[in-house]
Amino acid sequence: MTQALVEIEELLASVLREIQSLRSYIQVLEEENIRLKRDAALPAQETERVIANAERIQNVAQENLLRLYNDGFHVCHLHFGQPLEGDCLFCMGFLRKD
Amino acid sequence: MKFFCTKNDLLTGVNTVQKAVSSKSTQPILQGILITAENQKLTFAATDLEIGILCDTPANILTEGKMVVPARLFSEIVRKLPDTQLSIELRDYTLLIEYDQSNINLKGYDPEEFPLFPELADAESFTMPTALLKTMIKQTVFACSSEGSRPVFTGTLMQVESGTVRLIGTDTHRLAYRIAEIPENPELHFYGIIPAKTMSEIYRLLKDEDEIINIRFNKNQVEFEFGSVRLLSRLIDGQFPNYKQAIPQMCETKTYLSVRSFLEAVERASLMAKDNHVGNIVRLVLKEDAMNIAQTSEMGKIQEQIPIRLDGKELGISFNAKFILDVLKILDTDEILMELSGPFSAAVIRPLEDPNYLYLLLPVRTA
Ligand SMILES: [Zn+2]
Numbered sequence: 001m002t003q004a005l006v007e008i009e010e011l012l013a014s015v016l017r018e019i020q021s022l023r024s025y026i027q028v029l030e031e032e033n034i035r036l037k038r039d040a041a042l043p044a045q046e047t048e049r050v051i052a053n054a055e056r057i058q059n060v061a062q063e064n065l066l067r068l069y070n071d072g073f074h075v076c077h078l079h080f081g082q083p084l085e086g087d088c089l090f091c092m093g094f095l096r097k098d
Numbered sequence: 099m100k101f102f103c104t105k106n107d108l109l110t111g112v113n114t115v116q117k118a119v120s121s122k123s124t125q126p127i128l129q130g131i132l133i134t135a136e137n138q139k140l141t142f143a144a145t146d147l148e149i150g151i152l153c154d155t156p157a158n159i160l161t162e163g164k165m166v167v168p169a170r171l172f173s174e175i176v177r178k179l180p181d182t183q184l185s186i187e188l189r190d191y192t193l194l195i196e197y198d199q200s201n202i203n204l205k206g207y208d209p210e211e212f213p214l215f216p217e218l219a220d221a222e223s224f225t226m227p228t229a230l231l232k233t234m235i236k237q238t239v240f241a242c243s244s245e246g247s248r249p250v251f252t253g254t255l256m257q258v259e260s261g262t263v264r265l266i267g268t269d270t271h272r273l274a275y276r277i278a279e280i281p282e283n284p285e286l287h288f289y290g291i292i293p294a295k296t297m298s299e300i301y302r303l304l305k306d307e308d309e310i311i312n313i314r315f316n317k318n319q320v321e322f323e324f325g326s327v328r329l330l331s332r333l334i335d336g337q338f339p340n341y342k343q344a345i346p347q348m349c350e351t352k353t354y355l356s357v358r359s360f361l362e363a364v365e366r367a368s369l370m371a372k373d374n375h376v377g378n379i380v381r382l383v384l385k386e387d388a389m390n391i392a393q394t395s396e397m398g399k400i401q402e403q404i405p406i407r408l409d410g411k412e413l414g415i416s417f418n419a420k421f422i423l424d425v426l427k428i429l430d431t432d433e434i435l436m437e438l439s440g441p442f443s444a445a446v447i448r449p450l451e452d453p454n455y456l457y458l459l460l461p462v463r464t465a
Contacts, residue, residue, distance in 0.1 A: 008421070033388045035178070060301075076339060077339065078337065078339065079248075086271055086460070086462075087271065087442075087463070088240075088268060088270045088273065088462045089268065089270055089273055089344040089444055089458060089460060090339045090340065090341075090343070090344050091271070091343070092344070092443070092444060092460070093343040093344035093346075094343060096346065096443075
């Protein structure tokens with residue numbers, strides 16, 4: 001039992017680290033994207049590559065959050081990382097892309 | 099202190115403030131009711147330091163004064179008093195109640211020890227019809243959580259902005275939302291979580307003859323004034339979740355159905371769940387023009403069918419029956435619109451032709 005808890009804790013910690021690093025990575029990429037867009041001299045091809053890259057990483061982050069939720073942890077702002085007791089309206093609202 | 103009054107005057111005061119009397123406090127004074135005789139009226143006051151209630155009743159006051167009486171005993175005595183003129187006098191922290199040829203001596207506490215009711219500093223205020231507030235409370239407070247582990251969900255969010263007031267209650271599995279206009283106050287802004295206990299108390303105390311309620315607030319407290327009652331409450335610390343994000347903007351299925359037939363069918367289906375520890379879960383299957391409502395347990399099986407109108411995809415979905423019954427019981431309309439997006443996404447229930455209310459509930463995942 002204790003071992004299982006330790007493993008879940010480690011898993012959670014590693015997913016959290018991953019998400020956090022992805023978040024800052026996305027931010028850097030988005031900033032880069034904006035800068036590049038402004039730079040008219042840059043070929044359109046290069047801009048597209050950067051956009052595609054940012055989108056790919058954003059999707060990975062979204063998938064990780066979904067995985068975390070399906071593993072039984074809140075991903076909503078208020079209770080991020082806390083164990084779920086049944087589904088959470090706010091997590092689902094956060095994960096949904098209307 | 100000496101005054102004359104009737105049993106009813108005392109009863110009104112005691113009944114109004116009793117829910118604010120602390121039941122588990124280690125401070126004996128908080129298990130008491132402060133009675134102040136002043137300006138030809140009696141003021142009853144009780145507080146558990148989270149909620150405080152004051153109530154005025156008329157009385158014929160000979161000498162002014164105040165005292166604190168033990169709430170439980172005093173209220174039992176008052177209930178049992180005969181319906182006759184009462185003479186009440188204070189002598190050294192002892193209350194002497196005289197009626198007909200009889201008398202009671204009741205020991206009290208020092209009123210100077212009773213906590214003061216804070217005046218709300220930097221308060222802003224607005225008024226609204228009591229009937230409206232009563233309806234809004236009824237429609238939202240039931241969705242609050244009763245578990246103390248997450249305090250923000252044990253209260254309803256009151257949000258005042260752009261000439262509207264909203265009440266929102268949620269336990270994270272369901273959410274009730276109600277909005278109303280307060281057109282006189284377009285500039286007013288308030289965002290506070292009011293304990294569900296406070297809301298239920300206001301609901302209990304609001305009478306039809308109190309037409310207007312005055313609501314005053316600052317960052318930490320809120321005060322409701324109506325009729326001869328003043329109720330103060332602390333606000334719950336913490337941040338309320340982004341409820342707007344939780345409300346789905348689209349849906350795959352829209353269904354229109356009668357509140358009454360839905361309510362009765364789910365109530366009957368719930369009978370099968372009695373003593374069922376797994377919970378009371380009903381299965382809904384929505385077809386083109388009918389909905390099946392079913393519940394199976396070791397005690398038996400029930401299957402109901404009601405007519406509906408359906409736009410969009412047919413589906414099967416399971417809910418905690420209580421989540422459905424709670425909302426159907428408080429709606430005033432005959433028909434509802436239910437919006438669904440598959441068996442795992444939140445459903446939205448709206449009274450037909452009333453855009454001011456909505457109820458969000460999560461389905462139960464079944465194998
Ligand atoms: Zn959550």
